[in-house]
Amino acid sequence: MYTDLPEADLRRYVSEQVDPADFDAFWAETLTDAATHDLNVTVIPVDTGLATLDVFDVTFAGFAGQPIKAWLRVPAGATEPLPTIVQFHGYGRGRGQSYENLLWASAGFAHFEMDLRGQGWGGSTSDTPDEAGSGPQAPGFLTRGVDSKETYYFRRLYTDAVRAVEAARSLDVVDAARVGVMGVSQGGGLALAAAGLVPDLAAVVARVPFLCDFPRASVITDAHPYRELGIYLSTNRLNTARAHDTLSYFDGVNFAKRARAPMTMTAALMDPICPPSTVFAAYNNYAGPKQITVWPYNGHEGGAWEDDALTLTAFREHLRQG
Amino acid sequence: MYTDLPEADLRRYVSEQVDPADFDAFWAETLTDAATHDLNVTVIPVDTGLATLDVFDVTFAGFAGQPIKAWLRVPAGATEPLPTIVQFHGYGRGRGQSYENLLWASAGFAHFEMDLRGQGWGGSTSDTPDEAGSGPQAPGFLTRGVDSKETYYFRRLYTDAVRAVEAARSLDVVDAARVGVMGVSQGGGLALAAAGLVPDLAAVVARVPFLCDFPRASVITDAHPYRELGIYLSTNRLNTARAHDTLSYFDGVNFAKRARAPMTMTAALMDPICPPSTVFAAYNNYAGPKQITVWPYNGHEGGAWEDDALTLTAFREHLRQG
Amino acid sequence: MYTDLPEADLRRYVSEQVDPADFDAFWAETLTDAATHDLNVTVIPVDTGLATLDVFDVTFAGFAGQPIKAWLRVPAGATEPLPTIVQFHGYGRGRGQSYENLLWASAGFAHFEMDLRGQGWGGSTSDTPDEAGSGPQAPGFLTRGVDSKETYYFRRLYTDAVRAVEAARSLDVVDAARVGVMGVSQGGGLALAAAGLVPDLAAVVARVPFLCDFPRASVITDAHPYRELGIYLSTNRLNTARAHDTLSYFDGVNFAKRARAPMTMTAALMDPICPPSTVFAAYNNYAGPKQITVWPYNGHEGGAWEDDALTLTAFREHLRQG
Amino acid sequence: MYTDLPEADLRRYVSEQVDPADFDAFWAETLTDAATHDLNVTVIPVDTGLATLDVFDVTFAGFAGQPIKAWLRVPAGATEPLPTIVQFHGYGRGRGQSYENLLWASAGFAHFEMDLRGQGWGGSTSDTPDEAGSGPQAPGFLTRGVDSKETYYFRRLYTDAVRAVEAARSLDVVDAARVGVMGVSQGGGLALAAAGLVPDLAAVVARVPFLCDFPRASVITDAHPYRELGIYLSTNRLNTARAHDTLSYFDGVNFAKRARAPMTMTAALMDPICPPSTVFAAYNNYAGPKQITVWPYNGHEGGAWEDDALTLTAFREHLRQG
Amino acid sequence: MYTDLPEADLRRYVSEQVDPADFDAFWAETLTDAATHDLNVTVIPVDTGLATLDVFDVTFAGFAGQPIKAWLRVPAGATEPLPTIVQFHGYGRGRGQSYENLLWASAGFAHFEMDLRGQGWGGSTSDTPDEAGSGPQAPGFLTRGVDSKETYYFRRLYTDAVRAVEAARSLDVVDAARVGVMGVSQGGGLALAAAGLVPDLAAVVARVPFLCDFPRASVITDAHPYRELGIYLSTNRLNTARAHDTLSYFDGVNFAKRARAPMTMTAALMDPICPPSTVFAAYNNYAGPKQITVWPYNGHEGGAWEDDALTLTAFREHLRQG
């Protein structure tokens, strides 16, 4: 059943999320701090046994210079600068195995798949730790360090994402002018953050994105991971305003206002995990060229393989592939 | 939590499934009937936009000569006879999209992915109808036509599977001497059926296989799809013996007794869908060379990507690839 | 809790279901095709051991001339033309046993209880197969053949229902001028279809009817069987428009517009299976004399025995019994 | 799935329920007390509009002389002494409507359907209050007054059941020598109690009976209503021994030891509500002629209509009907 | 997720509950009847082993003069008239143990904790029976005797609550002019009832109160115990109007209109058990000084320890403690 507003209302929906006065200053300072660490990119070939693709184990310096893993996949033997897709993963996942996720490179792109610090318990593995402590939090990552914007987990993860784009661009096989970002769910939220923080991306694909419109997301669904906020605040109820203040610096709605790259989004009307109003909250605020596909009978899987086709179409167009 | 016996007991477990006296006669007649129809294989290139793989839309004549779809994927430009993997899918799925499921061809195999008649509602799409009526049945396919072995849905599907091997072998790009079959869940059950019905397969991989040990499977889990049997029999309780008679002709336990190809299997101790005793029921009866990997903390996903790695290893060895 | 709109809004609710231009042509052709087959009614006495009722095992030719079973029950020894109730059953059921469902004949009516092709897994048994194949479908009957109006399961079942009325009328013990139809849930949907397709029924009783207002029904509940549509369309998402086109030819809303017999309906405000707005969608469009009883604290059981009393009252009045 | 032991073990299962030394004295005193009140049977014809049956509204004095309602149904016009079925209902039910439950009288029996004091919230209505207070109890009836055998709800209900047999026998249309008792679930438990307390019943049918083997029933299922015991004892944990002492006076296991009438029982291997070991606990102790039918794929519905057929067969044989 | 209206709408919400013309007469008569029984207060010291508090086992005559238990706790050695909190418990609970619930007396109040007749199955024990029979009812207490206002369970319980205040005031250690009432959930409903029936209370604290706005409560949640009404009415559907007539005499909305003491309330926006609109239904009608705290991320636990702090603050202010 529909988990949220009907489509006509979604297209008119306006989020109540606030845009903090020092939002840009906070992120400028955060990225400047990160930039004090050299990117320190290493690229090591992996013996996958695959005949048609080359895969490389990449490491780069993310937030606080901490080493972040990634996979780089390219058509076998490719050396020329390729149009490139930087991919971020969904909640609970990691970069997984070298021999997984072969579509993007098989389609002729360089594919840079960033690992997720500390995640990797659900659906794919991670090889990257999250080096930071936390005050009291609910199980999961959505309230890790939520007491302040400085300590919040997603400050580290969003910074990793920006650095991943930079690391990709530093590679010979990547055409730095033709780099797009994409992701599903949390990956879509990271793509929006990158779109708001990296000024010159060529394309953005955010499918059923997570991490958007926290004020509404935290009260209209009981599904995880948004539910983590409710769990935390049900006990730490006196911290409610403080937590929402932190979250406003990490909301896809606010990154959308600052983004300019052509963007492709999808939403699903039966999605309880990222309810479509929270997706449209970002879409309706997105400042660049944009299109959205709405799937009426889907849950959080969204368009799945149809979304893969939409993604390929978008990247072929905006990265001027083939 | 464990959904079944501990591993030590699994290794000793003996199914109570009966081996009908006319089992071989029934299948010989069924396949002879099918063979009266020409295989009628057509192979049409698909424009997928993939750079590293060629994909073909295949049609062949399955049970009763009905047209069955498949995808053929090979490394781009391959024409020589390749070691070949014939894949069968899980319950509810179909062959899906031409640009999905790229691992096997990327690893250098010819990959023949058979569609599932009438299925395709859950996880991937099917392009093949099931042309047959049915007496009263529970929702789903497990009791479709279960009133007799002649009308049972899986008679048609198992026959399609045997014909898929034949269709693959008829192709120039396939090395007929180096064909293996594989599948997960229902696909594993189909792989076992093929292993019992096709005498000269080079390798079999059956991961967390479904369709094994119906007498036990139907009473030790409430998970679908085995639960379909209980739903049907709870109303059609006077048909219980008749249904079990039908099922005995389709039980992986009985195919395992007749198989000779080297076989790789996996089982998961927390699997409620294909409880591990039903998997070991087939494994313990398997008549050819065999190995099994047991995942103690997994459900029906089994080893997932680790099982993909095991599968590649098995096929590289037994199909004498590279 | 309420599963839908409050009653005041229900009474104003207007369905968005479309009325296809060729709706009447489609059904005229369908029934003309069916009429090419002789009704071929056979009536065989059953030894039930009941002292007060005579029961007969009836067979007649339904869609495509396929044999459909029914029970006929009358007060013991009755031979004169009686006011008659043709009953259709709920989803998953069949005609059941000869000695079940004794109210209607005990009340002095001839009771003609039609079997349901291929159903009979839940609550009562069926003795009638569904002789037709199907393209990919979700488990159950709601998407069987939904790819086109010609192949849709309910084309066959609705035709059976019209033929059941004709078969009943052909019997000596039935007064053809005093025939009413009734049913609960799917049976109510079938009663509405019969009301729209048979011009001269004396009365219609449709209790918490199913098969009404598919556009809304498919998005406001997660309960089965409407949920089958969502399951099918979540994978076959590109078939959404086509499926809804098919459904528009089978929607009780469209049959209601064409019906003229006095109609009694019930709806339940806590019904998740046939949400009351979908019931009112049909009621508000019903073109003949009509009344509806709303049960505020009931789920899909509706008024149950109170609805039986309402049904008896309606048939006594409109069939001019006693 | 199976909710309990496999059938072979069930047939050997021995309950640990104790047989209190003063069990017979307690019940003799209870029934003697009840007998101080005149039965005070009133029989009033009901205008049901049924053509084939006569229905009467019966009242008799039950426990403590409190008025208990019942329906009497007989074939229309019957006046001669008929073989008679006294029926007790399942938990939460009552005698319901006069025009429900027509099978038994339609089959030629006099049918005496006792109401259940204070119940009637689930599935059918009751017209009989329970005139007694209670100490702390869990919601429901299973712990009402469980603090002592004198105040326990089922002391009143079992006494009503014995008095119902006496009331039935006092009627002209009832052949007192040909009276059987029957019931499903709680009704089966009441039938067993009547079988243990009324020495000269002609037949007993107890289908998937409730109220048997409390020591085991209270620890092997979470299904209601046995779960009520667990709810009560989880808070009133210091009352555990006292509650079990009370229950031992009301356990079907102990009544079974004292019964002599021919008995027909059914059990279902997937029944979570009355797990089959608790049913076999009574069956294995039953002291009279007995038979049991085991349904392997059914839950608490047991054999349903097949059990009705078994019931008719048993009563036809033992009540020497027709 | 929110279980009800957003806060702005809650503050405007007006219940549809009716105010029966003879509401005051009914309660005047009820309390007058109760007053014919002497309060009969007994106070017996309990040896708890606590060093800092004295605890007494209190008995007083409640409805119909039936003995009702309570605990009295005071700081060790206290004898002077203290500001006093009379506490009522939540559904399913009782007064529990003498050594539980130490906050209020530790904070310097006399704490009078009333037992709940017949309850005590969930969370704490009761030592008080409910001496009354009941017509058919759903499991639980919400429909016990609901057929008429005279026999309804809560007539007895509300009367007990009024008598508890009187019993407390009769004690030397209680300053009769400084008595407040408080409770959570059902306890909050009892506090509102006391506030409407006892004219001179010094303060009222009703946290997430139950027993308010039955017309809405019974249709907007499936959570127990309001769900008991739906269960009862789903079978006893013809009693719907009668039950609601009874309930109107026991609705916190109607007591709120008659209350004058300063009142502190809390509501939780994610509460499915006492949805916030039902709480605001009482709050918006409360006729005395009032304040409400709304917890946006809490369920039925409400503010828990924060609500304890709010309660202490309110009583310290209104009972002019230290």
Place this chain on the structure above:
Amino acid sequence: MYTDLPEADLRRYVSEQVDPADFDAFWAETLTDAATHDLNVTVIPVDTGLATLDVFDVTFAGFAGQPIKAWLRVPAGATEPLPTIVQFHGYGRGRGQSYENLLWASAGFAHFEMDLRGQGWGGSTSDTPDEAGSGPQAPGFLTRGVDSKETYYFRRLYTDAVRAVEAARSLDVVDAARVGVMGVSQGGGLALAAAGLVPDLAAVVARVPFLCDFPRASVITDAHPYRELGIYLSTNRLNTARAHDTLSYFDGVNFAKRARAPMTMTAALMDPICPPSTVFAAYNNYAGPKQITVWPYNGHEGGAWEDDALTLTAFREHLRQG
């Protein structure tokens, strides 16, 4: 229903957990490292408004010298060395509010209530952060740092617990010779760890303890938090042996073997969270004087207030309280 073995088997149950050769060395080194940091105890009075108790906000240096919070509660004005209870909390909790949890000090003990680093999302709040990063982990704390015994979260928490005892003993109001530890669930696991690591405790109370017998606990329940292990290992399946190696250094079974203080334990036969076999795994290995109370009808609440009474009795006896 029972969630585990019957009591007789529990008393014979032997865990398969291994006792690592360097267990003692690991803990000796861990505690030696901790001891390099001064305890640094600060004690600040809190204005709670409580009349009968004094409460102090305590800070001490835990693992790695990180500041850990605690509450100290004593009878108002107490200054003499008191028998003392050091309490550890259940999973998800923290030390909560100063005015909560008053029983132990009201009973005359000094009550030292340790905070839980990083927890505090469920049931009570924490004021103590967990200052450490983690590799990939499942949501929650049970797999935080589980990759090695050095980085495992519970290394830090167990060390905090030992330091809490030392901090308590450093206070004037505490009689260092009469210190006991207690806890429920995770708190019980911490109490067992303290019992194994602190040689001279006077008493130990471990109620339904968590963190015992990981090999079995991780496979016989789906309830959280043990389920966190299964979630982590279902993705990180190749880390299974490594994780279990880590866990063996933190298993209550191994601490029990090393403990000598008199110990009181409780277990509940319907506990799915800490199944009773895991509790008996520790109990059966406990090397000191011991007693256990088994609650047959309770879940993880165990004996609740009865367990409080048992706890008071144990401490009164073993701490030689007045």
